[in-house]
Amino acid sequence: MKKLYVFFTFFCFVHILSAQYSFELDYNKSEDNQLNFYNLIDIEKFDSRRITGLVYSIFIPGSGQFYLGQKTKGALFAVTFISSLVGTLVSHNNFIGNRERIQSLEFEYLNSDRYTLSEYYWQQMVTVHSEQKLHEKSRNIFIASSIAIWTMNMIDYLFFTKDKGPIEFSSNFHLMNRSLLFSISVPINFVGAK
Amino acid sequence: MNQSLLIFSLLLTFLFVLNSCSKTEDLITPYHYSIIPKVTNLKVDSVYMTFTERQAVKFSWSIPDTSGLRFFEIYRSQKNPDNYRILASNYKSYVYVDSTLPSYTDSLRLFYLVYPIGTKKDMRSGVEISYIGPPSDTLILYVYKKTN
Numbered sequence: 001m002k003k004l005y006v007f008f009t010f011f012c013f014v015h016i017l018s019a020q021y022s023f024e025l026d027y028n029k030s031e032d033n034q035l036n037f038y039n040l041i042d043i044e045k046f047d048s049r050r051i052t053g054l055v056y057s058i059f060i061p062g063s064g065q066f067y068l069g070q071k072t073k074g075a076l077f078a079v080t081f082i083s084s085l086v087g088t089l090v091s092h093n094n095f096i097g098n099r100e101r102i103q104s105l106e107f108e109y110l111n112s113d114r115y116t117l118s119e120y121y122w123q124q125m126v127t128v129h130s131e132q133k134l135h136e137k138s139r140n141i142f143i144a145s146s147i148a149i150w151t152m153n154m155i156d157y158l159f160f161t162k163d164k165g166p167i168e169f170s171s172n173f174h175l176m177n178r179s180l181l182f183s184i185s186v187p188i189n190f191v192g193a194k
Numbered sequence: 195m196n197q198s199l200l201i202f203s204l205l206l207t208f209l210f211v212l213n214s215c216s217k218t219e220d221l222i223t224p225y226h227y228s229i230i231p232k233v234t235n236l237k238v239d240s241v242y243m244t245f246t247e248r249q250a251v252k253f254s255w256s257i258p259d260t261s262g263l264r265f266f267e268i269y270r271s272q273k274n275p276d277n278y279r280i281l282a283s284n285y286k287s288y289v290y291v292d293s294t295l296p297s298y299t300d301s302l303r304l305f306y307l308v309y310p311i312g313t314k315k316d317m318r319s320g321v322e323i324s325y326i327g328p329p330s331d332t333l334i335l336y337v338y339k340k341t342n
Contacts, residue, residue: 092215095216095218099218099219102221106221110317111316112226113326114327115226115325115326115327115329118226119226119328133218136218139215143215
């Protein structure tokens with residue numbers, strides 16, 4: 001677990017340093033050289049779409065990117081986050097199940113009236129306890145990966161995701177393809193119908 | 195700088211979440227090993243004919259610690275070690291003579307087990323209750339009919 005913390009911290013450090021470095025480059029390039037918070041996270045571009053996307057991304061990683069038009073990246077974040085979240089829930093559920101099993105075995109162990117039974121319950125407790133430790137470990141790994149994915153998602157959303165603009169309900173390109181396929185168009189003159 | 199603070203605060207929040215998850219609790223200390231010790235040195239002393247012309251097996255055992263010990267229970271199985279029947283209960287000596295051997299033609303295989311019976315405190319009521327200790331190692335014995 002400690003190794004995981006170290007790795008995660010190191011990973012974040014690298015990201016922070018790279019972000020700082022890229023910022024410094026941008027800052028040097030900028031014309032006005034104004035150092036303020038707005039420069040840091042490019043908040044000028046934080047219009048209503050970006051804020052909505054940010055809220056989406058906070059609750060469901062990847063959905064913000066998806067909202068801004070970065071569909072592949074968004075789907076990747078969402079799928080990895082949801083799968084690691086499912087892994088966390090399953091591992092935690094097993095962990096709780098093991099804990100309840102140990103409690104019931106402990107009760108049986110304390111109330112057994114013969115050595116053979118006590119030994120049987122004790123061996124069961126030892127086995128379930130080792131299983132519980134494994135489930136705890138896997139749960140922590142899944143939690144750490146969920147956190148890592150969420151953090152990467154936030155970093156990506158704040159610093160590396162550009163808005164592709166709103167997706168139109170029916171673009172011309174889409175209609176053009178359709179017309180190529182079917183070659184049927186019916187002009188309707190609403191003005192003439194009056 | 196603000197960027198670093200933002201990311202670090204995120205990181206610290208999640209490390210806190212990770213740390214606050216419930217952990218595996220340690221098991222209770224096993225106590226059943228120390229209630230009554232195991233019977234040791236279970237061995238055959240002799241096989242002899244009684245006055246009534248029946249074969250008898252004399253065997254003995256010892257126990258390292260008699261505190262909490264009340265009595266012994268002696269079990270015997272024949273042919274296979276899976277049908278043990280009680281020979282004696284509430285037995286307080288360290289030597290037993292089995293003079294009730296089953297009838298056989300040429301040879302007989304016998305298995306003996308000795309259980310120490312002691313007491314332990316009931317966890318709920320706190321009353322002393324009977325506790326059957328660990329079984330001894332199985333004593334296996336082949337008995338043959340004497341041929342003149």
